[in-house]
Amino acid sequence: MADIIQLLPDHVANQIAAGEVVQRPASVVKELLENAIDAQATTIKLLIKDAGKTLVQVIDDGVGMSVTDARLSFERHATSKIRSAEDLFQLHTKGFRGEALASIAAIAHVELKSKQEADDVGTEIVIEGSEVKSQEVVVTPKGTSIAVKNLFFNIPARRNFLKSNPVELRHVIDEFHRVALAHPNIAFVMYHNGSEVFNLPESNYRQRIVNIFGNKTNEKLVPVTEETEVLKVSGFVGKPEFAKKTRGEQFFFVNNRFIKSAYLNHAINSAFEGLLKDGTHASYFLNLEVDPQSIDINIHPTKTEIKFDDEQTLYAILRASVKHSLGQFSIAPVLDFERDSNLDTPYNYKDKEAQFPKVEVDATFNPFQEEKVSGKGTRTAFRKEPAASWESLYVGLESKGTHSHQDFSEMQFESDHQTESIFEDSKQTETSQSTYQVHNKYIVSNIKSGMLLIDQYRAHQRVLYEDLLKHITIKESVSQQLLFPVELFFSSDEISILQNVQEDLEHTGFVFSHFGKDSIEITGVPINVPASEVSVVLEQLIADIQNEIPDSHFSASDMLAKSMAKSLAIKTGQSLTAVEQEHLVNSLFGCKEPNVSPTNKPTFITLTVDELDKKFL
Structure with missing residues (x-):
């Protein structure tokens, strides 16, 4: 053979x-x-x-x-x-x-x-x-x-x-x-x-970060330094209020080599525990110096993953270092038992002696004394008004007329708003609402065969998604002008992402007056976007584009509509009035595909009367 x-x-x-x-x-x-x-x-x-x-x-x-x-x-x-x-x-x-x-x-x-x-x-x-x-x-x-x-x-x-x-x-x-x-x-x-x-240009570490991610980054950085026999940590972490929805600004360098480590990333998240909003990630730019013999960098073809000899020790040191820096720069609350600055002696009083306050007591003072008392001091006693003085409050009531009885039909009374009874009568039942909200999350609606249970967040996403997609497709939108332009700061990479979808954003109603190297200026927003939510919408959009990475075979307009719908939809926990509930239900069933959200998740389920009956068997 x-x-x-x-x-x-x-x-x-x-x-x-x-x-x-x-x-x-x-x-x-x-x-x-x-x-x-x-x-x-x-x-x-x-x-x-x-x-x-x-x-x-x-x-x-x-x-x-x-x-x-x-x-x-x-x-x-x-x-x-x-x-x-x-x-x-x-x-x-x-x-x-x-x-x-x-x-x-x-x-x-x-x-x-x-x-x-x-x-x-x-x-x-x-x-x-x-x-x-x-x-x-x-x-x-x-x-x-x-x-x-x-x-x-x-x-x-x-x-x-x-x-x-x-x-x-x-x-x-x-x-x-x-x-x-x-x-x-x-x-x-x-x-x-x-x-x-x-x-x-050649610079120090802080300047290099600012040169890459924009001048606004400088105010976001908190320095971290720690040196032990096992590990030397240096670099910066971002302040919690500037946390982003993406992990783009998270960098670990071990001996000047970039690595990815979910274990060490967990140490950073643990140090930020209680300081970050849900769904946001802290930024960090940390250099770790360890003994080359204590690591193995050949476990991954791209050399971006490293195996450490003693990961638990590194975890503890890194977590403590970041936590200490956040406390040292008054980012996180700390307890200092050594000194209270409120008890410090002011500079002008440091050479003065303490003076004890003098307390004067008048032993003869009697608040129930009816007659004025004359004395050496400035004190005076209070005369109690005679009981008959209440009649003076009604002096002049009979001066307007000779009739002793007043016409009470002309008098007005203050009253509280009338509250409806929780037990509606037959007349009220005819105009009662047809939808109810459960736990500020679901909307229950009555149908002929049973009942509908609607997820308000997903349903509103579907309504906004189709509306936004229509505006982008027909390139017609309604924009509301802002009284004061909104200036937002992003990294150069994020600016380039926004520039790629600028035309589609303008079709939804955004009006951009300026695109800088690290900032944008907005003078108009879509009618359903509050000015305070503009940064949230754009950050969510950038996060979705970076995570899902739409390519030439994927519709950028569809991505934009999905992202904006996710940001603007009413969230779980938001209370809705009866009118708002009915409007949302009617808008949902006016959509082309009311059954699913833009991410292909069900927007509602139905429970028939038979299914409800079986629950009671």
Whole structure:
């Protein structure tokens, strides 16, 4: 029988390895940026075209590579960081993955230019699908430039799985944020389709956060610092009143490497316990320094998950550090048994002696004494009015006429509002309401075969959803102008999301007068949106778009209508009048699909008389 096991060719093995390394353009961005950082670059430029599908180029001013190193960097399992297996547990660098550049070169067109400072000229290598097309001498500045073009050009099936450009760009920006936040001592510049997206100068950590997420972020940050033998914590957490509905501004860095950890995230949530509204998430930007030997960063292909030796200790230290910072900066209530500032002596009185108050008592004072008493002091006794003085209150009542009896028909009396009896008579029964509210959550309505039980929140969502979708589709809306414009602050990523749906928002009734780098100004809102709820509606919209990620095959208008309906619908626990209940029921059954909410959940159930009878058997 012939042998059936054989070694794969290198180009096929590289394409298989690329399945782990490169899921989307953001994966290429991460690998190239980390390589530039390891090359000791002080300025890194990222150029993107078509969200990375056409071009991902990283230019750095690092140490560069020699002719031999430039060629070997595209070989599988070639690395400058590891000499033995023990080195895997002493890693202080990032781009140590041996097959990264080889995998990228297997599924794209790659152009590499690199030069060391001591050399006069550099090297240019062109690779297409693992095949080296050319290697030539080239004039180039010190450092390295890698351009990855036409990603997945030879694997069309993988390319078809990529999302729309706005979605892929958000993933690229996320990776850019993670790398830029971990290294504030390096200047970063990012361009997309020729326009500058970020220009981050070398700065401290707080300035880097503000440069990325907007100037308004500065007032939201609370510093966190703690140093122990096991863990060193530094960074910032956001104030509870600025908590968002998304987890976009949550960053853990372990030894300057971004990680995701649900366990450590729970420690932060525990520190914020009782300070956050339901459904909101606190922001945090925390750097954790631990011994490299106490962690394993090779448990996940993307290196975003880490295994710690002693997670319980880290959890306790992190929770205590955040809780201490919130209390120290008067964010959380604290008990201080050492000193009460209210008992401090004012500065002007610090040299004065205490004076005891003098109390004078008049032993002869008698409040029931009828006659005036003269004495040396200024005191006076009160004369009790004679009992007959009550008659003076009625003096003048008979002056208007000679009749002793008054005409009481002309007099008016104050009275309370008449309250209805809980036991309605037969006349009232004819006009009694046909709906009732149960626990401020459900509406009960009488029907011929039994009764309806309606979820008021889902029902109102359906009504608003169809109304909003109609306005967006026919591009006709009614807007109410605001007396004072509303200015809202967002990060640049959130601003770009709002700009993508700006036209649809305007069709619902929003009027935008200004779109800035980190703020927007609104002068008009839809008639059913209170001015105080504008920020809530837009934050919910941003959260839904980031979580559900609608692509080109998904209707952005449908997403917008669903999100706004969810924000504006009457919530569970809100009391409704009889008129409001009936209007909601009538509006629901005037919809095209009254049976389900916009998220395909039932809006009502029916109970027939037979089903009710069976309950009493």
